[in-house]
Amino acid sequence: KPLCAVPEIRFGNMPIDGGHLVLDPFEKDELLRKDPDVAEYVRPYIGAEEFINGKERYCLWLKDVSPAELRLHPALLSRVDAVKQFRQASKRPATCDLASTPSLFGFISHRDKGNVIIPRMASERRQRIPIGYLPATTIVSDQCFMLADGGLFYFAILSSEMHMAWVRYVCGRLKSDFRYSNTIVYNNFPWPDLPSPGANAPPSPTSGRGKVLREKIEAAAQAVLDARAQFPDATLADLYDPLTMPPVLVRAHQKLDAAVDAAYGKKSFKSDAERVAFLFELYQKYTSLLPASGKSKPRKKV
Numbered sequence: 001k002p003l004c005a006v007p008e009i010r011f012g013n014m015p016i017d018g019g020h021l022v023l024d025p026f027e028k029d030e031l032l033r034k035d036p037d038v039a040e041y042v043r044p045y046i047g048a049e050e051f052i053n054g055k056e057r058y059c060l061w062l063k064d065v066s067p068a069e070l071r072l073h074p075a076l077l078s079r080v081d082a083v084k085q086f087r088q089a090s091k092r093p094a095t096c097d098l099a100s101t102p103s104l105f106g107f108i109s110h111r112d113k114g115n116v117i118i119p120r121m122a123s124e125r126r127q128r129i130p131i132g133y134l135p136a137t138t139i140v141s142d143q144c145f146m147l148a149d150g151g152l153f154y155f156a157i158l159s160s161e162m163h164m165a166w167v168r169y170v171c172g173r174l175k176s177d178f179r180y181s182n183t184i185v186y187n188n189f190p191w192p193d194l195p196s197p198g199a200n201a202p203p204s205p206t207s208g209r210g211k212v213l214r215e216k217i218e219a220a221a222q223a224v225l226d227a228r229a230q231f232p233d234a235t236l237a238d239l240y241d242p243l244t245m246p247p248v249l250v251r252a253h254q255k256l257d258a259a260v261d262a263a264y265g266k267k268s269f270k271s272d273a274e275r276v277a278f279l280f281e282l283y284q285k286y287t288s289l290l291p292a293s294g295k296s297k298p299r300k301k302v
Helices: 025-034 036-041 048-053 067-071 074-088 093-100 151-159 161-170 182-186 210-229 247-263 272-288
Strands: 042-046 058-060 115-119 132-134 144-148 172-174 177-179
Touching: 025 036, 025 042, 025 058, 036 042, 036 074, 042 048, 048 115, 067 074, 074 093, 115 151, 132 151, 151 161, 151 210, 151 247, 161 182, 161 247, 161 272, 210 247
Parallel strands: none
Antiparallel strands: 042 058, 115 132, 115 144, 172 177
16 A cells, blocks of 8 residues: 555556457557547557567457447457467466457556556666656557546656655666656655644645645646647657756646655755665655554545
């Protein structure tokens, strides 16, 4: 569970399909050429590679499609049958069990809401992990984490230098690249704002002065997204490369960092080490407010 009263972070969706529910751009075009009516079942499918490098991938999202409707489209049925055969042939019992629902992804975490998306792997060359906000129509793969309906505030904090200092110190690594973690990084991160005096509960981003500061943080977050939008032909890899990051985006992030630092009651930090020391002190303070059993009380979702 998260230390603070924030949305739980989830893995993206896993097809476990032998590749039959996932489409590259050519396969998507071929499918729609054969049967244009299946367009409503084709969704953008975004993992870390597609998100950061602007690549295209799609999937068949057949959740809630009626059997009668599915039988009207032989092109879909052939792919569903291939998924069934793949799962039945698996030596893994859990995969074999999924053969009874071949039209569905093997693991579904999608909600019909916009998602804050965090790549599970990111290059250490970047000062920040590129984090984004995707519409409800996009299916996020298991190569990313997501917060359903997280909104600008959560996008802002996770995109800030405070969060990145925490990431650089506590996250795992693959070779030297960042390997973001739900349990180690996100769940333990001390979010800004303090609980009401005497309250025996973890901190809430909307309590007290946090409500006032939240508006400034969200405005700064929108400015970051607006700065990105000025470069529609650039990928996030282009925008967050230390050598090619546009000055307007650099300034937008600096203003965002200042707004987030203010939410922590600080004007600036001299170094990453100072930020991390501050965050660990806050972590100790927050954990001291938890019940002695170590189990959090039920949290009201913000």
